[in-house]
Amino acid sequence: MCPTFLRAYQRFDLNEVRGALLIVGEVTGNCASCGEMGLVPASVAVCPNCNARFRFIANRRIESNPGERFQYAQRIEQERPDLTLIDLNDYQKMDSRAKARDLFQ
């Protein structure tokens, strides 16, 4: 057996993801739901500001350093098995599309 990481696509409820997403920058993370900053990605389970329980994680660094993607996926699997790593670019695209749709309804 040769376990490896491959990106796969799965259907998610955008509102559900938005309410449970931790977006990690260079060092700290922020809550996608309320924007709370300075969260510690290695240990934060719940947003101290809005009480969102984190189940998803995305990383800004991967966008500019795509070569680190699988290494990061491995780290998340080991350090935060409670979180599902999602692609930040995908999330942001769908999120702004949904917001634009809401605006014109």
Ligand SMILES: [Zn+2]
């Ligand atoms: Zn929050």
